[in-house]
Amino acid sequence: xxxxxxxxxxxxxxxxxxxxxxxxxxxxxxxxxxxxxxxxxxxxxxxxxxxxxxxxxxxxxxxxxxxxxxxxxxxxxxxxxxxxxxxxxxxxxxxxxxxxxxxxxxxxxxxxxxxxxxxxxxxxxxxxxxxxxxxxxxxxxxxxxxxxxxxxxxxxxxxxxxxxxxxxxxxxxxxxxxxxxxxxxxxxxxxxxxxxxxxxxxxxxxxxxxxxxx
Amino acid sequence: xxxxxxxxxxxxxxxxxxxxxxxxxxxxxxxxxxxxxxxxxxxxxxxxxxxxxxxxxxxxxxxxxxxxxxxxxxxxxxxxxxxxxxxxxxxxxxxxxxxxxxxxxxxxxxxxxxxxxxxxxxxxxxxxxxxxxxxxxxxxxxxxxxxxxxxxxxxxxxxxxxxxxxxxxxxxxxxxxxxxxxxxxxxxxxxxxxxxxxxxxxxxxxxxxxxxxxxxxxxxxxxxxxxxxxxxxxxxxxxxxxxxxxxxxxxxxxxxxxxxxxxxxxxxxxxxxxxxxxxxxxxxxxxxxxxxxxxxxxxxxxxxxxxxxxxxxxxxxxxxxxxxxxxxxxxxxxxxxxxxxxxxxxxxxxxxxxxxxxxxxxxxxxxxxxxxxxxxxxxxxxxxxxxxxxxxxxxxxxxxxxxxxxxxxxxxxxxxxxxxxxxxxxx
Numbered sequence: 001x002x003x004x005x006x007x008x009x010x011x012x013x014x015x016x017x018x019x020x021x022x023x024x025x026x027x028x029x030x031x032x033x034x035x036x037x038x039x040x041x042x043x044x045x046x047x048x049x050x051x052x053x054x055x056x057x058x059x060x061x062x063x064x065x066x067x068x069x070x071x072x073x074x075x076x077x078x079x080x081x082x083x084x085x086x087x088x089x090x091x092x093x094x095x096x097x098x099x100x101x102x103x104x105x106x107x108x109x110x111x112x113x114x115x116x117x118x119x120x121x122x123x124x125x126x127x128x129x130x131x132x133x134x135x136x137x138x139x140x141x142x143x144x145x146x147x148x149x150x151x152x153x154x155x156x157x158x159x160x161x162x163x164x165x166x167x168x169x170x171x172x173x174x175x176x177x178x179x180x181x182x183x184x185x186x187x188x189x190x191x192x193x194x195x196x197x198x199x200x201x202x203x204x205x206x207x208x209x210x211x212x213x214x
Numbered sequence: 215x216x217x218x219x220x221x222x223x224x225x226x227x228x229x230x231x232x233x234x235x236x237x238x239x240x241x242x243x244x245x246x247x248x249x250x251x252x253x254x255x256x257x258x259x260x261x262x263x264x265x266x267x268x269x270x271x272x273x274x275x276x277x278x279x280x281x282x283x284x285x286x287x288x289x290x291x292x293x294x295x296x297x298x299x300x301x302x303x304x305x306x307x308x309x310x311x312x313x314x315x316x317x318x319x320x321x322x323x324x325x326x327x328x329x330x331x332x333x334x335x336x337x338x339x340x341x342x343x344x345x346x347x348x349x350x351x352x353x354x355x356x357x358x359x360x361x362x363x364x365x366x367x368x369x370x371x372x373x374x375x376x377x378x379x380x381x382x383x384x385x386x387x388x389x390x391x392x393x394x395x396x397x398x399x400x401x402x403x404x405x406x407x408x409x410x411x412x413x414x415x416x417x418x419x420x421x422x423x424x425x426x427x428x429x430x431x432x433x434x435x436x437x438x439x440x441x442x443x444x445x446x447x448x449x450x451x452x453x454x455x456x457x458x459x460x461x462x463x464x465x466x467x468x469x470x471x472x473x474x475x476x477x478x479x480x481x482x483x484x485x486x487x488x489x490x491x492x493x494x495x496x497x498x499x500x501x502x503x504x505x506x507x508x509x510x511x512x513x514x515x516x517x518x519x520x521x522x523x524x525x526x527x528x529x530x531x532x533x534x535x536x537x538x539x540x541x542x543x544x545x546x547x548x549x550x551x552x553x554x555x556x557x558x559x560x561x562x563x564x565x566x567x568x569x570x571x572x573x574x575x576x577x578x579x580x581x582x583x584x585x586x587x588x589x590x591x592x593x594x595x596x597x598x599x600x601x602x603x604x605x606x607x608x609x610x611x612x613x614x615x616x617x618x619x620x621x622x623x624x625x626x627x628x629x630x631x632x633x634x635x636x637x638x639x640x641x
Contacts, residue, residue, distance in 0.1 A: 036466075036508045040559075041537020041551035042420070047559055055557050086420065088471035088535070 016063045023203050025099030029091045033057040039083035039093050049073045053083055053093045056100070069109040074101035075116040106205060118145055130181025131188045136171060137179075216315060216397055218292060220249055222308045223637055225629045226401035227251065228299050229576075231259020232615055233607020233622040234407035235281050240626035241405075242290040246633055249399050250285075251297045251313055254341075256359035257282065259409055261615055263342060263356075263433070265440040268488040269519035274615070275358060282360045295361065300396075302404060302584040306602030307636040309401045317392035319366035319376075324387040326354055326362045333382035334375045338367050340444075343437045346452070347444035352379050357442055366390075402636045403602040403629035406582060406594065407622060410608035413468035413475055413572040421467060421569060426541040427453040431467075431571040432485050439492040449496045451566040453545040459497045462549055462564040463489060464536050465507040469572035477591045479612040482570035483511045487520060489568060490529045504530045504564065506549065532560075539567055573612040602632045 020027040033054070040052035051059065051073040059068050074097045083093040101117070104110040110117055119142055126138040144151030155162070165171035182188060200206065220226075223246070227238045230252030238250040256262070264274045285291055294315060301312040320330075330352040337348040342356050351367040352375075364387075370376050371390060380388040415423035415431050423429050428451050430438075441447035451458040463486040469479040487510075490503035510531070512520035523529055534553040541547050547567045552559050579588020585598040586605065593612070594605030606625035607618035 034508065035554045036535035037552045037554050037557075038535045038537050040557065041534070046552070052552060052557065054552065054554070086473070086537070088466070088473065090472040 014061060014063050016065045016068070017061055019065075020060050020100070020103075023205070024096070024103045026092045026095045027099060029096060030057050030060050032089050032091055034089060036088060038086050038088065039091075042082045042086050044080050044082060045076050045078060049076045053097060056097070066109070068100065069104040069107060070111055071104075072111050072114060074098070074104065075111070075114045077101075113146075118142070128189070128192060129185075130179050131183075131185055132181050134175050134179055136173070136175040140176075216294075216395055218249065218294075218397055218399055220247070220292075220400045222400055222402045223247060223633050224249055224399070224401045225403050225405060225626075225633060226299075226309065226311055226399055227405045227407060228311075229253075229259070229407035229409055229607075229609070230257040230293070230295070231407065231409045231607065231618075232261040232278070232281070233409060233609070233618045234259070234405070235285065236619045236622040237405045237407055237606050237626040237629070238291050239281060239284045239288065240623050241630055242288045243284070244626075244630055246290065246630055248291045249401065250291055250293045251299055251311075251399075252293070252295045253298050254355070255295050255318060255363075255365045256355040256361070257285070257293065257295070258356075258358055258360065260433075262358050263436065263440075265436050265443075265492065266488060267615060268484045269516055271488065271491060277615075278358055282358070285360070293361070296365075300583065302603070306600055306632060307402050307639070309404055309602065311399045311401060311404070313397050313399055315395050315397065317368070317394055318363070319371065319390055319392050320364045320387050321389050321392075322363070322387075323385040324363040324383075325385055326364060327384075328354070328364075329382045329384065330364055330366070330379040330388060333378040334370065335378075336367075336370050336373070336375050338369060343444045344431070344434050346434060346437060351375060363387075403604070403632040404584065405604050405606050405622070405625045405629050406577075406584075406586070406609050407606040407625070408575070408577045408582075408609045410573040410612070411576045413574050415467065415569050415571055417474060418468055418569070420538045421464065421536070421567075422539050422541070423569060426539065426547060426567075427451075428458075428541060428545055428547050428566045429539055429569065430566065431569050432463075432482065432489065433571065435489055435492075435568045436485075439489075439496070449493065451545065456545070456565065457497070458565040459493075459500050460502040460563075460565045461489075461493055461504070462536075462547065462562070462567040463503060463505045463570060464539075464549070464567055465505065465510075465570045466535060467569035467571050470508065475572040475574055475591060477572075477589075477593075477612060478511060479572040480511065480513060481612060481614045482572065483507070484513075484516055484519070484614065486568070486570045487512065487523045490523055490526065494526065494528050499528065501528045502530070503528060504532055504562070506532050506534055506536045506551070508533070508535050534560075573608065575609055577609070602629070604628045 037054050040054040051071045077097045079094055081094050122141045127133045143154040225241045225246050225248045227234045227250045230250055238248045242248045258278055261274050296316040296318055298314050299311050300314050304310045331350040334350050334352040336351040338351050339345040340347050340349040351370040352364055354364050376390055412433055437443035438445055438449050449458050468474040493501040493503045533555050534551045536549045537551040539547055539549055546563045549562050575592045578592030584603050587595045589595045594610045597604055604625040606622040
């Protein structure tokens, strides 16, 4: 009897929910969801994505690890915070979605070539290198991430905006050659590395570099 | 000057709704002296404004009539209407309450003939229909009003209308010289039965109660169905008076929401289930009720009623908390959201939407002029140690009429014990 109990327990023990609670930022809130559906109904992106927050939370509880972590949904979140201000249980929904995205990326389960994911990584790369964002280089990296021809096409489509930015002195072509940055670049990198180590220790992650290029 | 004989063996009951009336009657019928103080011009409170009770769909008039009769025949209850308790001092067995009595401008000679209402031209919003229609500024609050005595609205005092009203009265009942008075009432114990008020629906921004005329609260719907209501009992939507046959009921409007009311208001599910039966009563098989809910909380024996409504072909249940309401040019309201059973996105049009509005205490715990222990929603949780002040009815929790009456009887028993001890100590 005891053995069977244990087996049934094992069957119902939801390891993925525990994993989310332990490893994902604000993951301990997931169990508070009462499935009312206000987040899903309030989402500005609502009709366009596969898994609404309501659905993601239910999938976590149902132990659907692969589907959740490889979902595009967390990456589509625009951080408008509509769900979060309306949630009757005050779940930090936006933050949980970001936490899940970050965790999926860390495990390398996040969808490949997801534009938001790529953009985030390029941005991180670009700004941590010198402590300042080099907008010209970043734009070019984003445009050309799908190859040379598509990059040229994108630049052509947005040429007028580029020209406008140039004349408004918001876009400096010299940035292509000269990188500006903060004063103590090494210090910045050390601080980021330390922060990474602390986070990894706290959550039990393996320390790993984060950039797009890596 | 209003005279009141009250001693430290009197029980002061604050609030003249079904709870306060019950507590006062129970105490009086046990031989205690009671002073009953009510803020509005009539007893009966919110119960008098209901069309039907759940689950038997009987009329509140019946129970109210019995209670009013018990009050009329009791020699031990002194009723003050238009009166508010502004301060309470003293201790268990020896309280003194300051009661402010607003002028009614009509004295005890009134026969409720209605001549003054005919004479007066000015109209004011009718609070007994939640402002959905207007009434004459000389008015009887409602058919069941006790005392059966007219009231002059303070806004016409000093105008020609007031003089017309006085001239029209054959009985000399209109007294324009009445002023607010303040009296002190002694009491050995106090029963606090100030009841509840609906949560401010306009604060639930996505439902647009303040923007859309066809989004109304469950209390307003109750008046729409009532023959004494603004439409004479016909369920017509406010924007264009069209017969509202396809009605959405939105549950948990304000309740169970950390942004609004933390607690479950307990009665709203049953109220909406009852409302679906009003729709059916009015329109028969043409009626369409859709209940949007998180979960239906038909407490204890009411489950039977829920099962009955579930089987009703005119009622649809949709498990979803509505995310947003809009209103189109035709006046139809459109409910947006995602349902929990299958995650289907919907945008459903209805003639009218009814918000099952949450209950909050009329007087929040912190505003009660005596020491009480209140919960985070402002309901009285319990009396302070060594206190002779007891909460009753909806001042203590979100309750239906049945449970409010039980709670009031309990409060009356506690108050009686205090009085008995006081009396023994003095004997």
